[in-house]
Amino acid sequence: MHTYKSLYLCSVAKYVCKFCIRLQSTARGPSAPLGARLLTNPEDIFQHNMWDHVQWTEEEKERAREKAEDNSSVHIPLAEQGKFDTEACGYWDRFYETHRNKFFKDRRWLFQEFPELLPLRLRSPLADVSQAGNSSSGRTSETCQDHSSDPPPQHRDADSPVCPTSVDAQAAHGEETLVTSFPGQHADFRILEVGCGVGNSVYPIVKSIKETGAFVYCCDFSPHAIQLVKEHPDYDQSVCHAFVHDLCEEGASFPVPLQSLDVVMAVFVLSSIHPARLQAVVNRLTTYLKPGGVFLFRDYGRYDLSQLRFKKGQCLADHFYTRGDGTCVYFFTRDEVRSLFTNAGLEELQNLEDRRLQVNRGKKVVMHRVWMQSKYQKTH
Numbered sequence: 001m002h003t004y005k006s007l008y009l010c011s012v013a014k015y016v017c018k019f020c021i022r023l024q025s026t027a028r029g030p031s032a033p034l035g036a037r038l039l040t041n042p043e044d045i046f047q048h049n050m051w052d053h054v055q056w057t058e059e060e061k062e063r064a065r066e067k068a069e070d071n072s073s074v075h076i077p078l079a080e081q082g083k084f085d086t087e088a089c090g091y092w093d094r095f096y097e098t099h100r101n102k103f104f105k106d107r108r109w110l111f112q113e114f115p116e117l118l119p120l121r122l123r124s125p126l127a128d129v130s131q132a133g134n135s136s137s138g139r140t141s142e143t144c145q146d147h148s149s150d151p152p153p154q155h156r157d158a159d160s161p162v163c164p165t166s167v168d169a170q171a172a173h174g175e176e177t178l179v180t181s182f183p184g185q186h187a188d189f190r191i192l193e194v195g196c197g198v199g200n201s202v203y204p205i206v207k208s209i210k211e212t213g214a215f216v217y218c219c220d221f222s223p224h225a226i227q228l229v230k231e232h233p234d235y236d237q238s239v240c241h242a243f244v245h246d247l248c249e250e251g252a253s254f255p256v257p258l259q260s261l262d263v264v265m266a267v268f269v270l271s272s273i274h275p276a277r278l279q280a281v282v283n284r285l286t287t288y289l290k291p292g293g294v295f296l297f298r299d300y301g302r303y304d305l306s307q308l309r310f311k312k313g314q315c316l317a318d319h320f321y322t323r324g325d326g327t328c329v330y331f332f333t334r335d336e337v338r339s340l341f342t343n344a345g346l347e348e349l350q351n352l353e354d355r356r357l358q359v360n361r362g363k364k365v366v367m368h369r370v371w372m373q374s375k376y377q378k379t380h
C-alpha cells in the first residue's frame with residue numbers, strides 16, 4: 001500500500017508505479033496549449049523531465065484532497081497571522097537579500113505562451129489567442145522553483161527594509177490624474193509586469209521589444225529585488241522602467257495614466273497575496289488597462305506538489321500557507337481565477353489548468369505539478 005509520501009514523491013526506481021500515476025496523458029492528444037509531450041507508453045516515463053496534460057485518476061484527486069485537508073486542519077492562530085500580511089514586504093525583501101538573483105529562472109517560455117506581450121504587428125498570426133481563440137503549443141519549461149521547504153533566510157534580525165507606503169509611492173510617481181509626462185509616454189505598446197522579482201520575465205521582454213516602439217514597466221514591493229533589476233546589464237531605460245510598488249497599498253498609484261497599458265502580467269505573484277485582498281488588487285490593475293488590453297496570469301494551481309508538501313501548522317486560511325521564510329502562497333482553482341478576473345469586468349480568453357508530470361530522472365522520482373495559465377481582456 002502506498003503512503004501519501006509515496007503518492008506524491010513516488011520513487012519508482014525499478015518499475016513504473018501504476019497506482020500512483022495514470023500513464024496515459026490523453027489518447028485524444030492535447031486539447032490545450034502548454035506543451036504536447038504525452039506519455040502514452042509507461043516504459044518511456046524516464047525518457048524526459050516533464051510530461052504534459054497528465055490526467056489524474058479519481059483516486060489521485062481524492063488523495064490530494066485528503067492530503068490538503070490534513071495539512072490545513074490546523075490553522076495558525078488568527079492572533080499570530082497579522083505579521084504575514086503587514087510584514088509581507090519585509091519577508092520577501094529578506095528573501096531577495098539572501099538569494100539575490102539565484103533563485104528563479106528566466107521565463108524563456110514567455111512569448112510562446114503569451115504572444116500578447118508583443119505588439120500585434122510583430123506576432124505570428126497562429127500564436128495569438130486574443131485573435132484566434134487559441135494559443136501556441138510551445139512547451140512551457142519549469143516555471144518557478146518550489147521554495148516551500150527552503151530554510152528561513154539567514155538575516156532575520158537585520159533592519160527592516162524600507163518598504164513603500166502610499167505616501168512614498170505617490171510622492172515618487174504623482175497622483176494618477178496628474179500623470180502627464182511619464183517614462184514610456186511615447187511608446188505605442190505598454191506592458192506592466194507586477195511582482196517582477198529580480199526580472200526573470202523582464203529581461204527576456206526587454207531583449208524582444210527593443211526598437212519595436214514598445215515599453216515595459218515592472219514593479220515589486222521588495223526594494224532589494226528592484227535594485228537587482230536595475231543593476232542587470234540588460235536593464236535599459238529607453239525601453240524599461242522598474243519601480244518599487246506594493247500592490248496591496250490602495251493609495252499607491254502607478255507611474256502611468258489610467259487606461260494606458262496594453263498588457264498587465266502577473267507571474268507567480270497573486271498567489272503571494274492573501275486571497276481576501278486579491279479582488280481589490282485585480283480591480284485596481286484593471287483600471288490601468290486600455291480597452292482591448294489583456295491581463296496575463298500564471299500561478300500555482302490547486303493540489304500542486306508544493307501545496308501537498310506543506311506540514312500541519314503552516315496554513316493561514318483555506319489553501320493559503322506560509323513557508324518557513326514567512327512568504328505566503330495560495331493555490332488557485334479555475335473557477336476562482338475566472339471569478340477574480342470576470343468580477344473585475346474582464347472577458348475570458350483563456351483559463352487553463354496546466355497539469356504536468358515532472359520527472360527527476362536521476363532520483364527516479366515523479367511529481368504532479370499543477371499551474372494555472374489565464375488571459376482576460378478588457379473589452380470596453
Ligand SMILES: C[S@@+](CC[C@H](N)C(=O)[O-])C[C@H]1O[C@@H](n2cnc3c(N)ncnc32)[C@H](O)[C@@H]1O
Pocket residue numbers: 088092093104105144194195196197198199200201219220221222225245246247248266267268269272273
Ligand atoms: C514567487 S515570486 C515571483 C517573481 C517573478 N514574478 C518571477 O516569476 O520570477 C513573487 C513576487 O511577488 C512579489 N510580491 C508579493 N506580494 C507583492 C505585493 N503586495 N506587491 C508587489 N509585489 C509583491 C514578491 O516580492 C516576489 O518578487
